[in-house]
Amino acid sequence: MKKFMIISFLLIPTLYCNGQKQDKITIGVIDSIYSEILSEQRKVWIYMPDSYNSQADLRYPVLYLLDGDVYFYSLSGIVKQLSSFGNTACPEALIVAIPNTNRDKDLMPFDPNDEEFDSSGIERFTNFIEKELIPYIDDKYLTLQHRTLIGHSLGGSFVLNTLINHQSLFTNYLAIDPGLKFHNYRFFNYAIEKIRNNNFKNKSLFMTVANTMPEAMDTLTVLTDTTWTTATIRSNLKFAKAVEKFTSNELDYHWKYYSNENHLSVPTISEFDGLKYFFKWKVIDLDKIIRTNPYISGESFFNKVVDHYRNVTEKLGFKTLPNHEQMDDLGNYYMQKEDFDEAFLFFHYNIENYPNNSKSYDSMANYFLATEQSDMATEMFNKAIEINDTPHATKNPKN
Structure with a gap:
């Protein structure tokens, strides 16, 4: 034709x-x-x-x-x-x-x-x-x-x-x-x-x-x-x-x-x-999930997010990723609550989905600092610098 x-x-x-x-x-x-x-x-x-x-x-x-x-x-x-x-x-x-x-x-x-x-x-x-x-x-x-x-x-x-x-x-x-x-x-x-x-x-x-x-x-x-x-x-x-x-x-x-x-x-x-x-x-309304389930565990919340995007991927026939900033915000939400295990889930999820985004590693570096794992914090911070020479990490981990 x-x-x-x-x-x-x-x-x-x-x-x-x-x-x-x-x-x-x-x-x-x-x-x-x-x-x-x-x-x-x-x-x-x-x-x-x-x-x-x-x-x-x-x-x-x-x-x-x-x-x-x-x-x-x-x-x-x-x-x-x-x-x-x-x-x-x-x-x-x-x-x-x-x-x-x-x-x-x-x-x-x-x-x-x-x-x-x-x-x-x-x-x-x-x-x-x-x-x-x-x-x-x-x-x-x-x-x-x-x-x-x-x-x-x-x-x-x-x-x-x-x-x-x-x-x-x-x-x-x-x-x-x-x-x-x-x-x-x-x-x-x-x-x-x-x-x-x-x-x-x-x-x-x-x-x-x-x-x-x-x-x-x-x-x-x-x-x-x-x-x-x-x-x-x-x-x-x-x-x-x-x-x-x-x-x-x-x-x-x-x-x-x-x-x-x-x-x-x-x-x-x-x-x-x-x-x-x-x-x-x-559609996933993250704020609504928290508002209507005030006692939901961070792990359960995380699983809801993962299941949702798995379903969207199946519907579209193409891998669909969550918004990076939203996942980062959720990680920081649990950091502020000092629920570090839950924060790790969302930060690690971002690294899996966005391995070339320096912010993914910046946030994980801050998580390792907060949990007193300085060697891992240094590794994450250096990875962020490797990707972007102006990283967003709020703290510079000590060597």
């Missing part, structure tokens, strides 16, 4: 001060792939996290975003916020945003039993993602096999169609206020049956519903309405509640209604809530 790439910078508008042009802030790149399946050149907008290329062995889960040029900015900001500054709500992730060329042709859902409707468009677009785009992204970028598909409105319908007909492609499916009323509700009925009768083990679906009904109605009265103006919210509410009842299909499913959001305002909060739901197993 013939492929070539064109990269250019996607920038926030340039800032000016006293007539002088300032430095630009880059938040992504535009990549390009020629699709033999679609017979056209397709652009993709790429967001890479701050740590990208910082370590050769780092890999990232991938978020595939439909209507990519519209929602790229909000999703990249949310991912950055939820994965940095000590926040563990979402892993650092690569975003592949796919702009549209012909939205109806690419995204319109279908019923394969309906001979009157041409389903070739959505199937070709799905095949493009599966057979061309995903292999291209996996070959060129530092990716994991943990993938999420995100779509709004017609894109939300595409997300559901992909879940029921191509469920192996993604781990998580975020359908934002999808359109389910098309073709006299044939896709609605088809999707219901597929989700009821198939197994979706290890797959997650988060569906959101916006408030698109007249002010005089509520979520109960709207279900009995028959006018076209309420067709979207009626079909979405009925679908969401129906899928909720299917418990034998092993689908990890959650849906949410936003009473204060309309069809156009709901995507951003849906992205935020959806990512938090998909990666709920990644």
Whole structure:
């Protein structure tokens, strides 16, 4: 398959001060792939996290975003916020945003039993993602096999169609206020049956519903309405509640209604809530563990931390390390309590995980000083100097 790439910078508008042009802030790149399946050149907008290329062995889960040029900015900001500054709500992730060329042709859902409707468009677009785009992204970028598909409105319908007909492609499916009323509700009925009768083990679906009904109605009265103006919210509410009842299909499913959001305002909060739901197993609130278990032993606390990151590693299929500063803070917390055995656990954990970080050895040096093991303290201090000639150790162990 013939492929070539064109990269250019996607920038926030340039800032000016006293007539002088300032430095630009880059938040992504535009990549390009020629699709033999679609017979056209397709652009993709790429967001890479701050740590990208910082370590050769780092890999990232991938978020595939439909209507990519519209929602790229909000999703990249949310991912950055939820994965940095000590926040563990979402892993650092690569975003592949796919702009549209012909939205109806690419995204319109279908019923394969309906001979009157041409389903070739959505199937070709799905095949493009599966057979061309995903292999291209996996070959060129530092990716994991943990993938999420995100779509709004017609894109939300595409997300559901992909879940029921191509469920192996993604781990998580975020359908934002999808359109389910098309073709006299044939896709609605088809999707219901597929989700009821198939197994979706290890797959997650988060569906959101916006408030698109007249002010005089509520979520109960709207279900009995028959006018076209309420067709979207009626079909979405009925679908969401129906899928909720299917418990034998092993689908990890959650849906949410936003009473204060309309069809156009709901995507951003849906992205935020959806990512938090998909990666709920990644969150560990260290302060809460201590607050709610004031008498927990340091060893038990340490084991909770180790077990948590072991579980995250298993979920992502890639070794995930705890935040170095947080582990160091916990070690120092136990140092202040003079619980030295517990402090050692966290300092040693940092050395195992971050053997090239001088601070790991600085902290261990202070531990050995506090426990009157001066020879070991000297060894740790010298190791810190070897890595960094300006170590952070608060005490200089005596030779």
